[in-house]
Amino acid sequence: LRCSFEECSATAEWLLSRTEIRPLVGIVCGSGLGGLAEMLKDQMAFKYSDIPNFPQSTVHGHAGRLVFGKLKGKACVCMQGRFHLYEGYPIHKVTMPMRIFKLLGVETVILTNAAGGLNQDYKVGDIMIIKDHINMPGFAGNNPLAGPNDERFGVRFPSMSDAYDRELLQLAQGVGAELGFGDFLREGVYCVLGGPSFETIAECRMMNRLGADAVGMSTVHEVIVARHCGMRVFALSLITNQAVMDYDSQEKANHEEVLETGQLRAKQLERLVSNMVTHIEHNNNDA
Ligand SMILES: O=P(O)(O)O[C@H]1O[C@H](CO)[C@@H](O)[C@H]1O
Numbered sequence: 001l002r003c004s005f006e007e008c009s010a011t012a013e014w015l016l017s018r019t020e021i022r023p024l025v026g027i028v029c030g031s032g033l034g035g036l037a038e039m040l041k042d043q044m045a046f047k048y049s050d051i052p053n054f055p056q057s058t059v060h061g062h063a064g065r066l067v068f069g070k071l072k073g074k075a076c077v078c079m080q081g082r083f084h085l086y087e088g089y090p091i092h093k094v095t096m097p098m099r100i101f102k103l104l105g106v107e108t109v110i111l112t113n114a115a116g117g118l119n120q121d122y123k124v125g126d127i128m129i130i131k132d133h134i135n136m137p138g139f140a141g142n143n144p145l146a147g148p149n150d151e152r153f154g155v156r157f158p159s160m161s162d163a164y165d166r167e168l169l170q171l172a173q174g175v176g177a178e179l180g181f182g183d184f185l186r187e188g189v190y191c192v193l194g195g196p197s198f199e200t201i202a203e204c205r206m207m208n209r210l211g212a213d214a215v216g217m218s219t220v221h222e223v224i225v226a227r228h229c230g231m232r233v234f235a236l237s238l239i240t241n242q243a244v245m246d247y248d249s250q251e252k253a254n255h256e257e258v259l260e261t262g263q264l265r266a267k268q269l270e271r272l273v274s275n276m277v278t279h280i281e282h283n284n285n286d287a
Pocket residue numbers: 029030031032059082084112113114115195216217218219254255258
């Protein structure tokens with residue numbers, strides 16, 4: 001029941017029997033960043049509502065389509081819309097698509113999200129390469145791997161000190177520098193909260209002191225499940241707003257601003273990801 005191997009396999013087989021594309025790269029589009037999926041050539045798209053066992057997108061800015069296609073010649077699958085804890089899904093359902101990715105043959109996962117900037121040096125529009133995370137819901141026992149472990153996916157106690165692939169991080173820095181993105185490309189720690197309420201001033205100050213550079217409501221759960229089943233992970237946050245850290249500030253976080261900033265930087269984010277994809281090496285290079 002808990003997104004079992006059999007259930008995920010049935011979904012993966014359903015998809016594989018309907019497309020000839022055999023993706024090695026899986027991409028997850030964050031809030032307002034679904035334009036990445038539009039870049040795929042020779043597209044074959046499935047609405048989430050048509051895919052067996054798949055959850056539905058309920059958030060504005062998340063289209064709810066799984067798109068297969070070629071990005072600069074490389075076979076990819078792209079989630080145009082992801083699932084969040086605050087939508088009311090059980091945590092293992094939020095991360096189920098990572099297991100589907102694995103069973104489709106994906107080796108590398110690239111995740112994007114919209115996040116609030118906690119680091120005082122960050123500006124709205126900065127792109128932060130995620131080098132590490134703080135899993136706040138995890139501290140309270142809310143981990144997508146809780147429950148019986150199926151060894152066909154991975155081990156009971158996966159390490160997370162190597163969650164974010166160092167080589168991919170270097171690659172992103174190189175590609176970013178080549179594109180002239182140096183001024184707004186950062187590297188930092190992403191902290192996940194459950195949402196959907198945005199954080200208080202005291203919460204932002206606390207997270208900042210604990211070493212977080214950006215805050216959001218996604219990605220970390222997907223990263224944990226992707227690493228558990230042995231995929232390489234790379235993740236990016238677009239800093240869509242500055243977290244409010246000051247009692248004198250009149251600013252208030254809101255989803256409209258998040259989507260607007262997404263539009264502002266979408267093209268550059270897409271170029272960064274697509275140029276990276278052309279450079280990624282895979283074990284299975286036939287596809
Ligand atoms: O993380 P993504 O899906 O980009 O979305 C982020 O933006 C939404 C809030 O505006 C939240 O869902 C937060 O997690």
